[in-house]
Amino acid sequence: MNFKEQYSNDMQHIIPTEEQCEKIRARVYQEIQKPQTIQMAQKRKKPLVLKTIAITGASVACLALVATVALKFSASNKFSENTAGGAAVNTMWDSGKAANDAVPEAAQSLSGYTVPTGGVTADTANDDYARPEAKESTPSSSIAQLPSAEQSSTITVKTVFSEDMSECAMYKGDSEVKYALNNEAPLKSVDEKFLALLPAINSNIEKNLFIYFNDNKMWVYDETKQFIGCYSEID
Amino acid sequence: MELSLVTSESFDEVMRHYTPTVYRIAFTRLKNPTDCEDITQDVFVRYFRANITFESEEHRKAWLIRCTVNCVNTFATSAWARHRGETEDIENFSESENLSNNTTEEAIEKKELRQTVLSAVFKLPDKYRIPVHLFYFEDMSTAQIAVITGTRESTVRSQLTRARKMLENLLKGVEF
Numbered sequence: 001m002n003f004k005e006q007y008s009n010d011m012q013h014i015i016p017t018e019e020q021c022e023k024i025r026a027r028v029y030q031e032i033q034k035p036q037t038i039q040m041a042q043k044r045k046k047p048l049v050l051k052t053i054a055i056t057g058a059s060v061a062c063l064a065l066v067a068t069v070a071l072k073f074s075a076s077n078k079f080s081e082n083t084a085g086g087a088a089v090n091t092m093w094d095s096g097k098a099a100n101d102a103v104p105e106a107a108q109s110l111s112g113y114t115v116p117t118g119g120v121t122a123d124t125a126n127d128d129y130a131r132p133e134a135k136e137s138t139p140s141s142s143i144a145q146l147p148s149a150e151q152s153s154t155i156t157v158k159t160v161f162s163e164d165m166s167e168c169a170m171y172k173g174d175s176e177v178k179y180a181l182n183n184e185a186p187l188k189s190v191d192e193k194f195l196a197l198l199p200a201i202n203s204n205i206e207k208n209l210f211i212y213f214n215d216n217k218m219w220v221y222d223e224t225k226q227f228i229g230c231y232s233e234i235d
Numbered sequence: 236m237e238l239s240l241v242t243s244e245s246f247d248e249v250m251r252h253y254t255p256t257v258y259r260i261a262f263t264r265l266k267n268p269t270d271c272e273d274i275t276q277d278v279f280v281r282y283f284r285a286n287i288t289f290e291s292e293e294h295r296k297a298w299l300i301r302c303t304v305n306c307v308n309t310f311a312t313s314a315w316a317r318h319r320g321e322t323e324d325i326e327n328f329s330e331s332e333n334l335s336n337n338t339t340e341e342a343i344e345k346k347e348l349r350q351t352v353l354s355a356v357f358k359l360p361d362k363y364r365i366p367v368h369l370f371y372f373e374d375m376s377t378a379q380i381a382v383i384t385g386t387r388e389s390t391v392r393s394q395l396t397r398a399r400k401m402l403e404n405l406l407k408g409v410e411f
Contacts, residue, residue, distance in 0.1 A: 003402065003409045004371045006352050011372050014262050014353075015255040020272055025250060027276045032283045 159211065168231060179218060179231035186227035187212065187219050240289040242282055250279050257303045263368045264307045266357060277306050301383045304365060355405040363398040366391055
């Protein structure tokens with residue numbers, strides 16, 4: 001038996017009946033004579049290029065409108081932000097200025113000390129807002145940021161030493177504390193990082209000093225981290 | 236009679252001429268007369284709506300066969316067809332000969348043989364039946380079948396080879 005011959009003969013019998021053919025024909029004509037069928041055939045004839053150009057142009061116009069609105073909105077917001085930021089800066093500058101002005105008056109009460117003139121240096125906590133006159137004056141005093149061993153928050157202080165380095169006065173805001181040299185030995189170990197955070201300038205020798213505080217005592221080192229002396233708080 | 240190559244012209248004659256071809260291809264895949272009627276209707280509605288001019292009669296026939304294959308695949312993968320299941324009984328097909336009136340042994344033997352060959356083909360997996368039909372009945376080449384089914388020619392050859400092996404197991408003594 002040859003498969004091709006047999007299969008071809010068999011499939012010849014697989015055909016729709018006359019009734020089925022008429023049924024199919026009627027349904028096809030019914031479908032193609034519907035109005036939407038005729039319109040779809042006509043629509044397909046229209047050129048696609050014009051439609052594409054129209055859609056593209058409308059899309060570009062919409063995008064341009066959205067971009068314009070977005071730019072206007074963002075521009076108005078930026079102006080108001082800058083104004084608010086400027087006001088905040090001015091407020092911080094004014095408060096820092098008031099705090100610095102109060103310190104030189106207290107320093108004048110110490111005997112034998114030369115109170116530096118020409119204003120004070122900028123608060124290290126507010127370096128960005130340093131006043132111009134602070135930069136021109138001799139670096140005779142500075143305000144040291146002093147994180148104490150007990151307190152975790154930073155406080156602003158100013159230290160002034162006597163010429164012979166036997167006494168010093170420390171100004172913490174409005175308060176004044178006096179120290180005197182004692183005979184205690186230097187610290188066995190000092191945190192290098194801690195020392196680096198406590199710069200202080202001696203009023204006479206115009207050097208940077210490093211100070212380590214603990215309770216009512218302080219250990220003072222010079223720029224090369226050589227021990228100068230230990231000072232105890234006096235009444 | 237030479238038919239116009241424009242889809243909107245000689246539509247009735249084209250439909251009468253190609254309805255059996257479209258119906259057979261649909262039946263090969265779906266095995267259900269009602270579904271085959273629906274597919275045939277869809278194919279000719281699409282033919283009318285295409286509104287194109289063919290290059291030749293072979294071009295028209297290839298277009299109709301490809302459209303039929305696409306419609307059959309779409310129908311077979313639809314949710315309704317998948318949930319309904321396949322029709323296993325192949326005796327529901329129409330015959331041009333009224334064999335019920337012919338009681339000779341030869342006719343009965345012929346009918347039995349036909350059902351054996353067709354039942355063997357219908358037992359093939361779905362993806363093999365249409366290539367087998369187009370190759371053995373429509374006398375199309377593997378390249379033409381590849382274009383119509385949207386696959387590669389090597390794929391068509393593999394499908395025909397595997398189908399042949401299955402048919403050899405189902406039909407004893409058959410020659411290919």
